[in-house]
Amino acid sequence: MRTKILTVVATVFTMVAFAQKAEIKAADKALKGGDAAAAKAALEGAAGTISGADDKVKAQYHFLRGKAYADLANKGDATAFDEAVKSFREVISLEEKSGKAKYTNETEQRLAAISADLVNAAVDDNNNKKFKEAAEKLYMSYKISPKDTSYLYYAASSAVNGGHYDMALGYYDELKAVGYDGGGIAYKATNVATGEVETMDKTQRDLYVKSGSYSDPVDEKLPSKTAEIVKNMALIYTQTGQNDKAFEAFKEARASNPDDVNLVLSEANLYYQTGDKDKFKELMAEAASMAPDNPDLHYNIGVINMEQGNMEEARASYKKALEVDPGYVNAQLNLSTTYVNEGNGLIDEMNNLGNSRADIARYDELKQKKDDLFLEGAGILEEALKTNPDNQGILSQLKNIYGALGDNENFMRIKKLLGE
Structure with a gap:
């Protein structure tokens, strides 16, 4: 009785193996005929029993399955990329284990092709604002070829653009773990x-x-992308209410990159966003000393000093910006504004004076000082006008200054230049 049972079981296994080979052969034929869907269906018929097959049959099965799903992916089924990659990786794993690399070489070529297809599809997704899908495809491309760490970087960027912050942080953590620099x-x-x-x-x-x-x-x-990565991580932490982690990220990054002025700028911006303007100013000054030829640094230091009412410091910073870039229009406008604002600050005192001889004398003194400040501001803009004759910001501010001075001749001249 025992011998008969064993004979029946052996017969069953023979029938299963025969069915597997028939389905695999049908899938191969369908692929050669360009019918990936039929190949997929045939392989699904063998899926339930393939785990019991030998490694040679398994490798062939997964190779054909990878080809079928890769073809489906190329025809528009984006979900098929993942299955194609899984099957092709299984081929390589099986043949590494067996030592017989019948399909490995072509499989590696096909994985490289899938990686390129994923990147192209991700570009389309980004253009269509499908940022999550783009990030997933770029990440899959990175997993296919871990040496191409730039794909992981771009995956994180796509996730950030789409507001998928948890996903982006995961990718950024991986970038840090592999020591990605981007330079x-x-x-x-x-x-x-x-x-x-x-x-x-x-x-x-x-x-x-x-x-x-x-x-x-x-x-x-x-240039290195370290500063950008840390900045983005810090901004995500800030937006999610994790300021401590944001500051810690900058601390760690600056310890490793002490000469990176972009890290200092990004950290300064974070302090500005969190309301610590004194720390912002301190870091901006540090950045300015690191990059004295950067006019934007001096300009931004001027802006924060002006906001805090430190007019002399603001002027010094705007003048430094103009030393580096004489045509920096915003620095010219703001430098002029420091004098106008100081002049405006005298008007309240003038209006509160009485009619005594001392008050009249004080009024005249303050008016002269105000007018001198306004003229100082106008002079800066007149100089700026020589190289920017059509700048509407310069012309509008000049018109307002001359109007406040009661200088009708110059007021009308500027008004004409404005086309009013």
Whole structure:
């Protein structure tokens, strides 16, 4: 009796193996005919029993399954990417274990193709503001090729753009864990035939230049993205009410990158957003000392000093900005405004004076001082007008100053320039 039972069981296994091979063969035939859906259906028929097959059959099954899902993904089924990747990875794992790499080489090529398809699909998703989908595709592309950490960086950026902050933080944490910097060197040269500047790897670029088909090689240094990543993480923490984590992120980043002025600026901005303007001013001054030729730094220091009523410090900062960039219109406008605001500050005292001889004398003194301040502000803008004759901001502010001074001639001149 025992022998008969064993014979029946063996027969059942033979029938299962036969069915598997038939379904796998049908899937292969369907793929060759371009019918990925039929191939998928045939493989689903073998799915329930494939775990009992030998590694050779499993590798073939997963290879065909990967091809079927990859084809479906290319035809618009975005959900099929994940299944294709899973099956192709299983092929590589099985053949590594068995030591027989029949499908591995082609599988790796197909995974590289899927990675490229995912990136292209993510670009389309981003353009259509489908940021979560874009982030997921870019992350999957990174998992296919972990050396391409830029895909993980762009996945985080897409998540941030879509407001998917938890997802973005997860990606940023991974970037930190792998030591992603984002900097490096871009090797560029000009295509002699088209005149276009192209980026390529160094070996290829140097060969093309040597052949004469490209010229003007340039090694362009790419800045580190560390500051941007930390800034985004800190902003997410801030928006989610986790200010302590935000400040800790900057502390950690600055300890590792003490000379990165962008980190100082981002930290200063966080203090500004949280209402600590004294700390903001301190950090801006630190940044200005690190990058004295950056006019925006001096301008922003001027803005915060002006908001706090420190007119002399504000003027000094605006003047530094103009030393670096003489045509910095906003610095010119704000420098003028410091004098106008100071002049306006005298008007209340003038209006509160009485009619005594001492009050009249004081009134005249204050009026002269006010007018001198207004004229100082006007002079700055008249100088600015020489290089920006059509700037509406400059013209409007000048018109208001001359109107307040009672200078009708200049008031009408500026009004005419405004086209009023």
